[in-house]
Amino acid sequence: MNTERSPRRERHPKSEVVEGISVLSSTRRAQVEAMATRGGIVGWRARMLLSSDDHRRATATRRRDGAAGDGFDLTTPTFTDRGYAGIGGGRAAVVPRTPEWRATTVQVAGLWPFCVGATSPTVGVPVGSHYITGAPVHFDPMSWFLRGFITAPIAFVLALNGFGKSSLIRRIVAGAVAAGETVLCMGDTKGEYRDLVDRLGGQVVDIGYGHGCINPLDVGALGAIIARLPDVDQRRQVAARVEAGQINIVAGLIELVRGARVADYEEVLLAAGLRELYSPAGGFTHANPPLLEDLLAVISAGGDRLRVFAEEDDELSYRAATKTLRRSMRALVEGPFGAIFNGPTTTRIDLASPAICVDISHIPEGDTKLLAAVLMTCWSDGFGAVAAAHALSDAGLAPARTFEVVMDEIWRVLGVGEFMVDRVDALTRLNRPLATGLIMCSHTIKDLAAFDSPAAQAKALGFFERARAKIIGPVGPDEATRIGAVAGMTDTERLLVTSWAAPRPPSDDDLDASRRETPPGTGCFLLKTGEANEPGIPFRMVFTPTERDSDVHNTNRRFDNLDTSPADR
Numbered sequence: 001m002n003t004e005r006s007p008r009r010e011r012h013p014k015s016e017v018v019e020g021i022s023v024l025s026s027t028r029r030a031q032v033e034a035m036a037t038r039g040g041i042v043g044w045r046a047r048m049l050l051s052s053d054d055h056r057r058a059t060a061t062r063r064r065d066g067a068a069g070d071g072f073d074l075t076t077p078t079f080t081d082r083g084y085a086g087i088g089g090g091r092a093a094v095v096p097r098t099p100e101w102r103a104t105t106v107q108v109a110g111l112w113p114f115c116v117g118a119t120s121p122t123v124g125v126p127v128g129s130h131y132i133t134g135a136p137v138h139f140d141p142m143s144w145f146l147r148g149f150i151t152a153p154i155a156f157v158l159a160l161n162g163f164g165k166s167s168l169i170r171r172i173v174a175g176a177v178a179a180g181e182t183v184l185c186m187g188d189t190k191g192e193y194r195d196l197v198d199r200l201g202g203q204v205v206d207i208g209y210g211h212g213c214i215n216p217l218d219v220g221a222l223g224a225i226i227a228r229l230p231d232v233d234q235r236r237q238v239a240a241r242v243e244a245g246q247i248n249i250v251a252g253l254i255e256l257v258r259g260a261r262v263a264d265y266e267e268v269l270l271a272a273g274l275r276e277l278y279s280p281a282g283g284f285t286h287a288n289p290p291l292l293e294d295l296l297a298v299i300s301a302g303g304d305r306l307r308v309f310a311e312e313d314d315e316l317s318y319r320a321a322t323k324t325l326r327r328s329m330r331a332l333v334e335g336p337f338g339a340i341f342n343g344p345t346t347t348r349i350d351l352a353s354p355a356i357c358v359d360i361s362h363i364p365e366g367d368t369k370l371l372a373a374v375l376m377t378c379w380s381d382g383f384g385a386v387a388a389a390h391a392l393s394d395a396g397l398a399p400a401r402t403f404e405v406v407m408d409e410i411w412r413v414l415g416v417g418e419f420m421v422d423r424v425d426a427l428t429r430l431n432r433p434l435a436t437g438l439i440m441c442s443h444t445i446k447d448l449a450a451f452d453s454p455a456a457q458a459k460a461l462g463f464f465e466r467a468r469a470k471i472i473g474p475v476g477p478d479e480a481t482r483i484g485a486v487a488g489m490t491d492t493e494r495l496l497v498t499s500w501a502a503p504r505p506p507s508d509d510d511l512d513a514s515r516r517e518t519p520p521g522t523g524c525f526l527l528k529t530g531e532a533n534e535p536g537i538p539f540r541m542v543f544t545p546t547e548r549d550s551d552v553h554n555t556n557r558r559f560d561n562l563d564t565s566p567a568d569r
Contacts, residue, residue, distance in 0.1 A: 018060040024053045102135050120527075120537045123147050125175025127168065131496075131524065131538035139527060139537075140172045141469055142181060142402055142437040150468035150529055153437035157525075158445070158464070158483065159473025160501055164523045165441050166192050166408055167553045168471065168541055172439065173355065174200065176404045181437075182389075183355040183404045186382035187375045189412045191361035196552040202355030205347045207374055208362025209339055212346035215291060216249045216377050217274075221351050222384035222391070223286035229395050238391055242286070242384075247271050249380045250295070254328045256373050257337065265310060266325045272309040273298040292342045296329040337373060349385045358382070371412075386434055403436040410440045411447035414460060421451070425459045429466075440467065444475070445482050470528045472536075474501030474521040488533045493526055496538060500524045 014028040024032065032053075035046035077086030085091045102122065124143035126136055145153035155172075159165045170193065173183050177200050185193040194204045206212045219242045226242070229235045247270050251262045276282050276298050277290045284290045299306065302318050312318040333342045349356055358378045363371050382405070392398035407424070414421055424440075440463060442448065448460035464470070470487050480494040489497075500521030528536040547553060 018057070019063045021056050021060045021063070023056045023060065024049075029053065120539075121147075121149070123149070125172050125179075127171055128523065128525075128539040128541035131540050137527070137537055137539040139469070139471075140176055140179075140404075140437075141439065142176065142404060143179065144469065144529075145437070152432060152466070152468045154467045155437075155439050155469040155471060156464050156467035157439065157441040157471045157473070158475065158479075159443070159525070160475060161443055162519075163474045163500070163521055164525075164541065165473060167523070167543075168473075168525060169406060169408060169439055169441060170196050170553060171541060171547075173404065173406060176437075177202070177354045181402050181404050182351075182353070183406065184382050184386070185355070185357040185406045185408075186378045187407075188357050188359045189361060189371070189409055191359050192408060193357045193406065194359050195550075197355045197357040199550055199552060200355050201353075202357065203347075203350050203353040205349070205356070205358045206362065207340065207346075207358060207360050207378070209364075211362045213340055213343035214374070214377050214381070215289060215343065215345045216253060216341055216380070217246055217291065217295065218289045218345045218348070218381075219246070219286050220345075220381045220384045221349055221388040223289070224348075225388045225392055226286055228397060229391065231395065234391065234395060239286075241387065243271065243274060245380055245384060246274055249377060250292070252376050253332055253337065253341065253373055254325075256369050256376075257331050257335065258328045262325075265321075268309050269299055269306065269322060269325060270295070272306050276303075276305065291344070292329065292338075293333050296326065296333055299329070300326055336367075336370065340370070340374065341377070349381060351385055351389055356382070356385075383434070386436060390435065401435070403434070404439065405436055406439050408439075408441045410442045410463075411450075414448070414451075421456045421459050424463060444479055445486075468529060472497055472526045472528065474498075474524065476501060486531070487528045488531045489526075489528070490533055490535060493536060493538075497526055 013025050015022050016025045017023075029050075032046050032049050036043055036050055038046070077084035077089035077091075079085075080091060082093070083089060083091040120130065120135070120137045120139075122136065122138050124138040124140040126138050127140075128137050129135065130137055141150070141153040141155040144150045157165050157169060173185075173193070173196060176183055183197075183202070185197065188194060198204055207214055222238060222245070223242045226235050226238050229238065247267055250270055251267055254262050254266075273295050274290075277284045277294060282290075282298070284294070299322060302315055302322075307313075307315070307318045310318055310321055312321055332338065360371065360374050360378070363374060386403050389398065389401050389403075393400045410424070414424065445461070445464060448464060449457045451457045451460065465486055470483075472483055472487070472489075475483065475497055477494075477498050480489065480498050483489060484494060502521075523541040524538070525541070526536045526538050543553060
């Protein structure tokens, strides 16, 4: 038996370490390269092993060249469940909720797959940052309507006083002007928009005792374009609309003074008197409109033509039939209203302005009749300007335009009379044909139900229901329940909006003026765009440095120079 052992095969290492990376040894790599030429599973595995070894060798080469060339340490940090451990690895001891941010693909190139979609589209005016994620939130009613996000460009802002409702609307107004829209604040009852409109290069019109007049017979922008229209039929249509607007506004003023409805034959007499004034014998034109006293003089003088319209046979019966109308017009001309309405319009609306603010804050708080009359006249003038812009666009004389109407503190507008409910109701239903967005604002839904007539209450509550975008700020629990019945708020959202309205109890630390901060909940809002119980978009608006420097959001100027130190209290 041959007990001689065969010589042992010399073994070679299968791998070696290069720059801290394990790669195949030269002998093992030669063996694998030979196996890679085979077919089947053996060849496939060999080729995969070569590919992996190529990547490892390339990494080792880059590490060796980099360390020798620029001195940077390219050692790969150790990966852990909390990030890469090591210098520059970014390991976190505590892993918080990842904030979401939005940027362009150029700014975040290479961050995929960590880029995720945010909860609000970047369409419209940047109104703030998401309350939870910090992502930017954009909104304005016209932009969202044009993109199909909402079915009508109407927004309703609802929150308690002092939490930034007007500031949010001013932010939207500034963005709307930047986007090319024309903003109309027709009847700024508190003068909160004049500074912003002035900064934007817009037009500010003052109306009130000693501050300016507005002639209800002044045809304004709508009458001023009649001569520019090339089509005869279009000129006739616009002229008829101007006359109808004059009759409606004068009849409305008479109703306010009289406290009763204007009879049908009295409206006919008003129309007849206007036609006499605009006839060649009357001498008035759309460029030189008559005053209320001129209309009263024509109706008082009578004549054959006016007796025919009044269906009276002689002058004596005509005088008797028109006595009530003449008395009402005399009260309108000679009474308190005459100081504002019986005079040439001090400042006409300029259609070329990017924004228009009619400041009626000079009217005394308790003079509700005058406030109603001025609002009615301002709205007639403002929507006449909108109609004029559309008429010029239809005639090819001007580009198409969109408008934004702001009705801040809508409770003041509606509180002057139930007839204002009908006017706002018509606007909320016809704003799309007028290419006009509408932003309304109030403190509570109860402001919309403060009417004796159930019909007026139903119409007013319809404003909030028809608003396709509802922006809800800090409110109380009862108000959140009422809103939830219309807007479909979730339980979490109700707790959120009520928590914004609940400031913490004050302490001695609050006596230090240097440590005083903005009250909690200020600038916080919830954007809802439907009636279902789908989550809305909570966001918080923060003033930019430019806004703070301009001071356009300061509505507490009366308190700026007061000493609030405890020693003086």
